[in-house]
Amino acid sequence: MYAQLVKSEGKKSAEEMSPEERAFQDRVDRGEKIEPKEWMPEGYRKTLIRQIGQHAHSEIVGQLPEGNWITRAPTLERKAILLAKVQDEAGHGLYLYCAAETLGISRDQLLDKLHDGSMKYSSIFNYPTLTWADIGAVGWLVDGAAIMNQVPLQKTSFGPYSRAMIRICKEESFHQRQGYDIMMKMAQGTPEQKAMAQDALNRFWSPALMMFGPSDKESVHSAQSMAWKIKIDTNDELRQKFVDQTVPQAEYLGLSIPDPNLKWNEEKKGYDFSEPDWTEFFEVIAGNGPCNRERLGARVKAWEDGAWFRDALVAHAEKDAARRAAARVAAE
């Protein structure tokens, strides 16, 4: 997942569409995949760049809250699993930047937009990981929410995005399992461990619900994205699915969901639950979450500190090419 509030344009009716646009929409409706070299509406391209870019940025910023506990992981096995997970996330970032590049924007351009704040990453990564149980909660809830959104996106209309999602989903389900496994160990552990697990759930529950983005009532950009099959389910549908799936998992752990209004609704065959605090959500999006400055600051610092490294690789490649060219000339 990791794409929230992606701006799109208003949905066009069949009459408003040009013949090209109509033919494009027919292909999407038939379930055909759109490939990079093929004609596509400019709005489709732009929306996809925003969405895939935001997703890619989320993967790389997402390394930070988990990386925060790699050096303090409690066993060698947990350390190895967490390293593997964070490495996967960097890999997901790589596939996604590559998918975005097929739409005509480079990774460096996208990173510039991340660094100057004009592109966002998921709000969830602006929350701190305060205890080891938070690493469990991130895997269980955050990756769980991400999977909810990404599984349907495997069927998205844009070929490279769909293929990236297929690869990513395989790894995400392992991530969620490892998170749940950490929670399980803690929930069944000492009283202190159990308290840590409950505290992590208390802090991450509402931010996890926010990952799906604002309520459908507020979400003005969904209709066009859904017509283009860039977005498959609505925010509220996904949020409902996530709650319905997660509540029994929490019960199995013996932890309580921090929501007094949570109640099974027999009629809709799903849970009723409180809306997350949208004021908080918009504050986090606006840059006022607990870790916004640190997260973005860390990424900008990594990029700036690494400039000499990247420049050197380019300089070496140029020297090397010049030497080889000279050797060829000498040989002739």
Place this chain on the structure above:
Amino acid sequence: MAAAEIAVDRATLFEFLTRMGDNTLILGHRVSEWCGHAPVLEEDIALANTALDLIGQTHFWLGLAGEVEGKGRSADALAFLRDASGFRNALLVERPNGDFGQTLMRQFLFDAWHHVMLTALTGSSDPRVAEIAAKALKEVSYHLERSGDLIVRLGDGTAESHARMQRALDDMWSYVGELFIADETDRAIAGAGIAPDPASLRPQWEAIVGEVLHEATLKVPTTTYVHKGGRRGIHTEHLGYILADMQFLQRAYPGATW
């Protein structure tokens, strides 16, 4: 295996195995500190992968150390419940990360040693040691290829990268010699054919390092001074902080399972 255990006592073999496992543990820890902060995404991936390999190797070395010791200590008990003076890693691997050039230089100097050491250990008289070495060697061959390649590209890159790499080399150089100094333990282990005499690895190491540094247009430092102590438990101030991080949960919640 039986022959090896007759030839050296448990304590000596334990000492040797913790030297191997502590090197990989502490370097793996240092490398993992980069997670999410590398200069380019491919390096984030490569560093996480290197750290993952090193932590995996630690599991084998310290697991065997615990078994040999015979006091019921697991690899985790050794990693998370010894204090600094119980650690046997060389000082080189606990050097702070510094800039990315220093991290890479430390890695390269270590990888070159690690590679010649593991190659020799694949012929160990102790089949358990030979088996771990064979597994680790596959990973370390890649580490060496990668770090060597980057040393060349950065040494022979821009004026700035050249200066940074030369500084990194000068800073790290006096911490390398420790890897080649033999003490009683090394002599006993070498005598039993479990591992080579550390000094015997130096020519091969110099050949690898010399070639890369030459291609990287870097000057081999002239200093011959050697900082040492890690392999007998006398560390720099840095190790205490590494352990404070690494061992926090195991120390704060004794006996909990994770």
